[in-house]
Amino acid sequence: MKLHTYLLIVSLLIFTSCNGGLEPNNTHSPIGKTYLTGIITYKGGKANWKFAQDSVVAIRVVAFKHYPDSSGILKDILTGNAFFTPTSLAFNVDSSLYSIEIPELPVEIVYIGVAQQYGADLTKQQRVIGVYSITGDNTKPSSIIIERDKLNRADIIVDFENLPPQPF
Amino acid sequence: MKLLYYVSFSLILTLFSVQLAEAKGGCVKGQVQDSLRELPLAGATIRIESTARGANVTKTGEFFISAIPEGNYNLIASMIGYYSTKLSITIKDNDTLTFIISLRPQEIRAATIVVSASKHSQSIQDVPISISVIDAQQLQERNITKIDDALRYIPGVNISRDQVSIRGSSGFALGLGSRVALLLDGFPMLSGDNGDMKFDALPFINVERVEVIKGAGSALYGTGALGGVVSIFTKEPTEKLDVRFRAFGGLFTQPKYDAWKVFNSPPEQYGFDAGILKKIDDFSITVSVGTKYDKSYREFDDSKRWNFYSKLGYSFSTKTILTGFINTAGEDHANWVYWNSLDSATRPPTGTNLNERINSQKLATALELKHFFNEEVFLILRSGIFSTDFHNEGLETGVQAINSAATVFNNEAQLSAKLNRDLFLTSGLNATFNSVESPIYGSPKQRIFSAYTQAEYSGLRHFIVTVGGRFDAEKTDSAERNIQFNPKAGVSYNSPLGIQFRASMGRGFRAPMVGERFAALRFQGITVVPNLRLLPEESWSFEGGMSHEFDWNDSPSSIDISYFQNELFQLVEPIFQINSSAANIKFENITRARIQGAEITFQSFISKIIGLETSLTLMNPRIYQLDIPLAFRSPVLWYTKLYLPLGNGFEVQADYRFIARVEQIDPQITELNSKLNIIPDAEARVANHVVDARLIYNLKDTFNAPITLTLNGKNILDYYYVEILGNLAPIRNISLQVEARW
Numbered sequence: 045m046k047l048h049t050y051l052l053i054v055s056l057l058i059f060t061s062c063n064g065g066l067e068p069n070n071t072h073s074p075i076g077k078t079y080l081t082g083i084i085t086y087k088g089g090k091a092n093w094k095f096a097q098d099s100v101v102a103i104r105v106v107a108f109k110h111y112p113d114s115s116g117i118l119k120d121i122l123t124g125n126a127f128f129t130p131t132s133l134a135f136n137v138d139s140s141l142y143s144i145e146i147p148e149l150p151v152e153i154v155y156i157g158v159a160q161q162y163g164a165d166l167t168k169q170q171r172v173i174g175v176y177s178i179t180g181d182n183t184k185p186s187s188i189i190i191e192r193d194k195l196n197r198a199d200i201i202v203d204f205e206n207l208p209p210q211p212f
Numbered sequence: 213m214k215l216l217y218y219v220s221f222s223l224i225l226t227l228f229s230v231q232l233a234e235a236k237g238g239c240v241k242g243q244v245q246d247s248l249r250e251l252p253l254a255g256a257t258i259r260i261e262s263t264a265r266g267a268n269v270t271k272t273g274e275f276f277i278s279a280i281p282e283g284n285y286n287l288i289a290s291m292i293g294y295y296s297t298k299l300s301i302t303i304k305d306n307d308t309l310t311f312i313i314s315l316r317p318q319e320i321r322a323a324t325i326v327v328s329a330s331k332h333s334q335s336i337q338d339v340p341i342s343i344s345v346i347d348a349q350q351l352q353e354r355n356i357t358k359i360d361d362a363l364r365y366i367p368g369v370n371i372s373r374d375q376v377s378i379r380g381s382s383g384f385a386l387g388l389g390s391r392v393a394l395l396l397d398g399f400p401m402l403s404g405d406n407g408d409m410k411f412d413a414l415p416f417i418n419v420e421r422v423e424v425i426k427g428a429g430s431a432l433y434g435t436g437a438l439g440g441v442v443s444i445f446t447k448e449p450t451e452k453l454d455v456r457f458r459a460f461g462g463l464f465t466q467p468k469y470d471a472w473k474v475f476n477s478p479p480e481q482y483g484f485d486a487g488i489l490k491k492i493d494d495f496s497i498t499v500s501v502g503t504k505y506d507k508s509y510r511e512f513d514d515s516k517r518w519n520f521y522s523k524l525g526y527s528f529s530t531k532t533i534l535t536g537f538i539n540t541a542g543e544d545h546a547n548w549v550y551w552n553s554l555d556s557a558t559r560p561p562t563g564t565n566l567n568e569r570i571n572s573q574k575l576a577t578a579l580e581l582k583h584f585f586n587e588e589v590f591l592i593l594r595s596g597i598f599s600t601d602f603h604n605e606g607l608e609t610g611v612q613a614i615n616s617a618a619t620v621f622n623n624e625a626q627l628s629a630k631l632n633r634d635l636f637l638t639s640g641l642n643a644t645f646n647s648v649e650s651p652i653y654g655s656p657k658q659r660i661f662s663a664y665t666q667a668e669y670s671g672l673r674h675f676i677v678t679v680g681g682r683f684d685a686e687k688t689d690s691a692e693r694n695i696q697f698n699p700k701a702g703v704s705y706n707s708p709l710g711i712q713f714r715a716s717m718g719r720g721f722r723a724p725m726v727g728e729r730f731a732a733l734r735f736q737g738i739t740v741v742p743n744l745r746l747l748p749e750e751s752w753s754f755e756g757g758m759s760h761e762f763d764w765n766d767s768p769s770s771i772d773i774s775y776f777q778n779e780l781f782q783l784v785e786p787i788f789q790i791n792s793s794a795a796n797i798k799f800e801n802i803t804r805a806r807i808q809g810a811e812i813t814f815q816s817f818i819s820k821i822i823g824l825e826t827s828l829t830l831m832n833p834r835i836y837q838l839d840i841p842l843a844f845r846s847p848v849l850w851y852t853k854l855y856l857p858l859g860n861g862f863e864v865q866a867d868y869r870f871i872a873r874v875e876q877i878d879p880q881i882t883e884l885n886s887k888l889n890i891i892p893d894a895e896a897r898v899a900n901h902v903v904d905a906r907l908i909y910n911l912k913d914t915f916n917a918p919i920t921l922t923l924n925g926k927n928i929l930d931y932y933y934v935e936i937l938g939n940l941a942p943i944r945n946i947s948l949q950v951e952a953r954w
Contacts, residue, residue, distance in 0.1 A: 065898050065932035066940070068471045068555045078470060079556060081511075083566060090567075090609075129562055136609040138567045141512060143552065143559055192470055 080107055080127070080188070080196045081143040084158055084174065087203040089138045095204035097171070098162035102132035105142045105200070108155040112211040117159065118167040127153075132161075146190045154187040155211070156198050172210055174202035182208035238303040241276040242311035244269045244289055247820075250859050250913065253291055253315060261286035261298070289313045295766050295820070316820050328395070328423040328443040330666060330678070331432055331638050332628050338668075338676050340702025340716040342368075342426040342755060342774050342811070348447065351419065357458060357485075357949070359411050362422050363442065365851045365867055367813045367827030369424060372935040374409050378426050379776060380807045380833045381439020383844030384878070384936055388727045388799075389784060391749070393429065393437040396444050397537065398592075399578045402436055403600040404618030404646040405653060407725035410600065413541040413574040415521030417456055417485040417500050420447040427753035427776065428720025431682050431700035434642065434662050438720040438751050439778070446523060446537075449489035449496040455954055456500075459484040460924075462947020464509040468930060472558045472940075479507035481945070483517075496525035498537075508548075509943045510558040512566055515545035531584040538577040545570055547604060550938030554893035557932075557940040567606030575599045578622075588630035595623045612733055616650035618726070634671035638680075640664050648726045652733040652740075656726050658688040666700070678702045678716075686723045691744045696721045711760045720751040728784055728799040741798040749801075750781040757811075769816035780805040788880040795884055804836040807845070823855040841876040848872035861910040871900040881937065891938040900933045900941075918954040923947075 084105070086092060093100070106112075106128040112120055120126035133140045146153075156176035163169030176198040178186040185208075190196045244256045252273020259266030260280065267275040269291075280303045290296040294315035301309055324336040324345050336343060344366045346356070356362045360371050370377040377383070381391040394401045394409050403410060422444055429437035447454070461482040466473055483504030490497055503518040519541035526534050547568045552559040578596020585591070603615030626640035646658035666680030681699040702716030724746040731740045757774030783803035789796040809831035817823050829849040833842035841847075850870040857863045874897055885894050906924045911917040923946070930944040 064468075064930075065901070066554065066557070066896055066934065067932065068469050068557070079559075081474070081559065131563060133563045134565045134608050137565045138606065141560065141562070141564050141566050143556060143562055145555070197476070 078146050078149055078190060078192055078196065079143045080146050080153065080156070080190055080198060081141070082156075082176070082198040082200060083139055083141055084133070084200045084202060085139045086137065087201055088205070090136055092204050093136050096160065096173070097204075098160075100135050100160055101163060101169075102161040103135050103140070104132060104159045104161070105129045105144060106157055106159050107144055107146070107153045107198075108157075109151060109153060111155050112157075114211075117170055124148075128159075146196070150189055150191045152187055152189045153198075155185045156188070156200065157185075157208075157211075158200055158202055172208055173204065174200045175208045176200050182206070237279045237281045237305055238307040238309065239276065239278045240280060240287060240301065240303070240309045240311070241274070242309075242313060243273045244275065244291075244313045244315060245273055246294075247314035247316040247857075250314075253294070256289060256291035256294070256315065258287065258289050258313075261288055287311070289315060291315055316817075326423055327445070328425055328441055330636075330668065331398075331626060331640070332636070334668075337706055337712045337759075338670075338704055340676070340678055340704040340714045341718075342714075342757060342772075342776070344369075344424045344426070346422045348420045351422075357416065357460075357951075359414050359416055359419070359422070359444070362419075363424065365825075365853055365869065366424050367851065368426055368811050368829040368849060370846065370849060370871060373939075374411050376409060376442060377845075378424065378440035379778065379809060379811075379829065380831050380842070380845045381778070381780075383842065389722065389725045390436060391439040391722055393433045393441045394444075395433075395441065396539070396576065397446055397535075397578075398443070398580070398594060399576065399596055399598070400433075400436075400620070400622055400644075401576060401598060402620075403574075404598070404620040404658075405600065405616045405648045405650065405725065406618075406727040407436065407722075410541070410572075410574050412517050412519065412543055413539065413576065414444060415446065415487075415500050415502070415519060415539055417458060417487045417502060418446040418489070418498055418521060418523075419444055421445045427716070427755055427778070428698070428700075428718040428751050430684075430696075430698040430720040431680050431718050432638075432664055432666060434644075434664075434682060434684050434698075435660060435686065435696075435721060435723040435748070438722045438749055438780075446498065447489060449491040449498055449525070451491050454487075454489040456487045456489075456952070457484070458486070458949065458951040460947050460949035462924065462945055464507075464943055464945045465930065467509070467558065467932075467943055471555055474511040474558045475507075479509060481506040481508075481947070487521075491525075494527040496523075498523040508546075509945070510548060510551075510560075510940070512546045512560045512564060513548040515543060517541065517543045533582045534579065535582070536577070536579045538575075540573070540575045542574070543570075543572045550891050550894075551940060552892070554896045565606065565608050565611075568608075569605050570602060571605055572600065572602035574601075590628055592624070592626040592628075594626075595621075597621050612652070614652060614733060616648060616653055616727075618646065618648045618650075621645040621647075634669055636668040636670075638666045638668075646726070648730075653726050653730040654732075656689045656730050658686070658723075658726065660684055660686045660723065674706050674708070676704045676706075678704075684721070684723075686748070688723075688726070688729065691724075691729055691746070694723060694748050696748060696750075710762070711758055713756075713758045715756045717752065717754045720753065722749040722784075724748065724784055724799070731799075739796045741796050743798050743800060746784060746799060747782050747801050749783050752779040753777075764816055765819070767817040767820060769814070771815075772811075772813045774811045776807075776809055776811070778807045780807070785878075788878075788884050795890065803842070805834065805842045806836050807831055807833040807842070821856065824853070826850075826852040843876045843878045844874055845876075846872045846874055861913045863908045863910070864905070865908065866903060866905040869900065869902050873897060873899040877937065894937045896938075897934050898932075900935075901929070901931050902927050902933070903929050903931075918952055920951045922949040922951070924949060 106126050108126045110125050127144045129142050157172040158174035160171045160173045175182050175185045244253045254271045256269040258275045267277045269275045284302050287299040287301050325333050326336050329339040364371050368379045376392045389407045425441040429441040463478040485502035487500030500521045505516050507514045521539045523537040547570050551557045552561050576598045581593045583591045599619045601617040622644050624642045628638045630636050642662040644660040662684045664682035669677045679701050684696040686694040698719040700718035705713040729746050730742050732742050733740050755776045759772040761770045782801035784799050786797045787800045811829045813827040815825045831847050833845040852868045855865040904926050905928050909921045911919045925946050927944045933941050935941045
C-alpha cells in the first residue's frame with residue numbers, strides 16, 4: 045500500500061469522525077448567543093466600599109436601549125428597554141466580572157450602569173454607582189453597538205466618592 | 213616498507229582503473245546516503261547482482277562502477293546497520309547512469325530496560341505486567357516537553373487536567389485522591405493533603421525516561437498505587453557538559469463561536485526552561501530553571517508558573533554514591549472552577565470575584581545513598597520531604613479562606629540481592645509521616661509504616677516467576693487504624709519463537725486522603741462534610757498478555773495484546789445530600805466496581821516511509837451491584853501517532869486521540885443541577901477527537917547547529933470537548949518552540 049493511501053485513510057478517519065464537538069446551546073450555526081461583557085473596577089479597591097451610601101443589598105449591571113427616565117428600572121425591563129444581570133454581583137471586592145445576554149441584534153445600547161440596590165424594594169431603592177464611559181467622565185455615558193461576531197465589551201469604573209448623575 | 217606497499221598498491225589500482233575505463237560498456241555512478249539524515253554513507257557497498265562487479269562508497273558518499281556489459285541487472289546497495297536496497301537497471305554501451313540511493317537505518321533492538329516494575333533494572337521482556345516506557349530518544353524525537361504530553365498518548369492512560377487514570381482507575385474526583393502513584397527518581401510526589409499530582413512541580417527538561425505501570429502496584433509502592441504507577445527518571449550527568457535551553461511562544465486561536473470569544477486578540481502563552489548537567493570527577497551537578505505564562509483561552513483563568521531544580525551527586529567510591537535533589541515550584545493562577553454555562557463556556561459564573569487567586573508553592577527535597585556491597589547486592593537509603601502549600605487571595609469579606617499546607621516525610625530502605633544464579637530478592641522498609649495544617653482540614657497527622665519483599669525466580673527454562681507482598685499499617689489521628697497486606701504474583705514466558713507471554717495478579721489499596729476525611733468547607737454553594745469513618749479503597753488486578761517484535765515488510769514492528777480485569781472495592785466517592793436550597797457533600801465508601809478490558813498496541817515503519825504507533829483500549833467499567841456504567845469513564849481509548857521524516861532535517865508528526873463519550877456522569881450531579889443549578893450544563897459532553905501536529909526542523913544536519921525549531925499545533929481541528937464537568941478543554945493553540953542542546 046502506498047504512502048498516500050495510508051494518509052488518505054487516516055485523514056478520512058480523522059476528518060469524518062469529528063464534527064466540531066460541543067457548541068453553544070440552541071445554536072447549530074457558527075453564531076451563538078451574544079453577550080455584553082465587562083469588568084467593573086471599584087476605585088480605591090475593597091476599602092472604598094465604606095463610602096457606599098446606605099446598605100448594599102445587591103449589585104447589578106443594567107444596559108438600556110433608550111436613556112432611562114424617572115419611571116424606574118422595572119418599567120424599562122418590562123418594556124424590553126433594558127437588559128440586566130439577573131443575580132447580584134459580588135460586593136466588597138476590588139473588581140467584578142459581568143456578562144449579559146443580548147437577544148436582539150444588532151442593537152445600540154446607549155446607557156450601561158452599575159446599580160446598587162440599597163433596600164428591599166427592587167423597583168425603587170436603586171442607585172446608579174457607575175456608568176460606562178469611554179471618556180472616563182461619568183457624566184457623559186457612552187453608547188455601544190452590540191453585534192454578532194464581535195467582542196462586545198464595556199468596562200466600568202465605580203467611584204463611590206464621585207457618583208454619576210442619577211437618571212431615575 | 214609501508215610506503216613501498218602503499219605505492220605499489222596505488223599503482224596497481226591506477227593501472228586497473230585505466231584498464232576498466234578503456235573497456236567497452238556502460239557506467240553507474242552516484243551517491244549513497246542515510247535516508248533519515250541524508251548524510252553520506254562512507255563504507256557502504258554497491259554491487260551488481262550475479263556479477264563480480266562492485267564498488268565501495270567513498271567518504272563523500274560517492275561510487276562509480278564502469279565497464280558494465282550491456283544488459284539488465286540488479287544493483288544492490290548495502291551496509292551494516294542499514295536495510296539493503298535493490299534497484300533494477302538497464303545498461304547500454306557508453307551510457308552512464310546516475311543514482312542517489314538512500315538506505316534506511318535498522319533500529320537496533322536493544323531490550324528496553326525498566327526499573328519501576330521491581331525496583332531494580334530489568335529487561336521489559338522479563339516483566340510480567342503491562343508497562344509502557346517513553347525513553348530519552350522518544351522524548352526528544354517526539355518533541356515532548358510536558359509530562360501530560362508524555363502521558364496523554366500512552367495506551368490505556370487518560371489525562372484530565374492533572375489527574376491520571378490508568379485503564380479507568382479514576383473518574384471525576386474533585387481533585388482529590390489520585391489512584392495512581394507518582395514518583396520522581398523513586399521519590400513519592402503525591403501531595404499530603406489532597407493526594408493529587410502536581411505536574412507543574414516536575415522538572416521536565418531534565419526528564420530522561422517515563423515508565424507507566426498498569427494495574428495495582430501497591431505490593432511495592434503502597435498506598436496510592438491502586439490503578440498503577442507513573443515513575444519519572446531524570447537524566448544522570450556525564451563528563452560531557454550538557455546544556456539545554458527551550459523557549460516557546462504561542463497563541464490560542466479565537467473560538468469559532470461568537471458567544472465564546474472573550475478577548476479582542478488571541479490570548480498568548482510563553483515560557484522557557486534551561487538546564488545544565490555536568491559530572492566533574494566524583495561530583496555531578498544538575499541545575500534547571502523554568503517559567504511559563506498562560507493567559508488561557510478562558511477569561512479569568514490565567515496562570516504564571518516557575519520552577520527550580522537541582523541535583524547533586526558524589527561518588528565516595530565506585531560502590532557508594534550519594535545523591536540529593538531539591539525541586540521547588542510556584543504557581544499563581546486565577547480561581548477558575550467551572551464555566552458560566554455552555555453558552556458562555558469561556559467565562560466564569562456571573563458575579564465571580566475577579567480578585568480571587570490561588571497561590572501555591574511546592575518543595576521536594578531528598579537524599580539517596582546507594583551502596584553496592586558487591587556486584588550482586590546493593591542497598592538504597594532514601595529520605596526526603598514533599599511540602600505543598602496553597603492559599604487563596606483577594607477574597608470577598610466573609611468568604612471562607614481555602615488554604616492548606618502539607619508536608620510528607622518519606623523514608624525508605626531497600627535491599628536488593630541476587631541470592632544465587634536464579635533468585636533475585638528485593639526487600640524494603642518504609643515510614644511515611646504526613647502533617648497537614650489547614651483551616652478546612654484541621655491539623656491531622658498521618659503515619660504509615662510498611663515492609664515489602666519480592667522474589668524473582670528464573671530457574672525454569674524461559675520462565676521468570678515473581679512473587680511478593682507488602683504490609684502497610686496506616687493511622688490518621690482519630691480515624692481507625694488500617695492494616696493492609698497487598699500480595700502480587702506474576703509469570704513471564706519468553707518463548708523460543710520470540711513471543712513473550714505474561715500473566716499477573718496483584719492487590720492495591722489507597723488510604724483515604726486527609727482532604728477526603730477531614731474537609732469541612734463551603735465551596736461554590738456546596739458544604740463539604742468530614743467523614744472520619746472512611747475505609748481504604750482496595751483493588752485486585754488480573755492481567756494476561758503477549759508481545760512480539762518482528763519485521764514487517766522489512767520494517768521493525770511490534771505488537772502487544774493484553775486482557776485485564778480490575779475489581780475495585782470501597783471506592784471513595786462524593787455523595788451529595790440535596791435539599792431545596794443547599795447541598796452537602798460527604799465522601800463515603802460506596803462503589804464496588806469491575807473494569808474488564810482489552811488493549812492492543814502496534815508499532816511499525818510503514819512502507820519504510822511513515823512511522824506509526826497505534827493503541828486501542830476497550831473497557832467495560834461497571835458498578836457491580838447495580839450493573840450500570842461506572843461514572844466518568846470512557847469505554848474506548850484510541851491513540852494514534854504518525855511521524856514522517858521529510859529529509860533535510862524536516863519531520864512532520866501528527867497525533868490523534870479518540871476518547872469515547874463518557875456514558876454516565878454521576879446522577880446526583882444532574883439532580884443537584886436541576887435543583888440548585890450549581891454547574892450549568894454539567895451534562896454537556898461529547899466524544900473527544902483531538903489532533904495535535906507539529907513540524908520539526910532540526911538544524912543539526914543542515915547548519916551543524918544543535919538547534920531544533922518546532923511549529924506546534926495543539927487541537928488543530930479546533931474540536932470542542934470537555935475533560936471534566938463544566939470545563940471546555942483547551943481549544944486550538946499554535947506555538948513556535950526553539951530548543952538548543954549542546
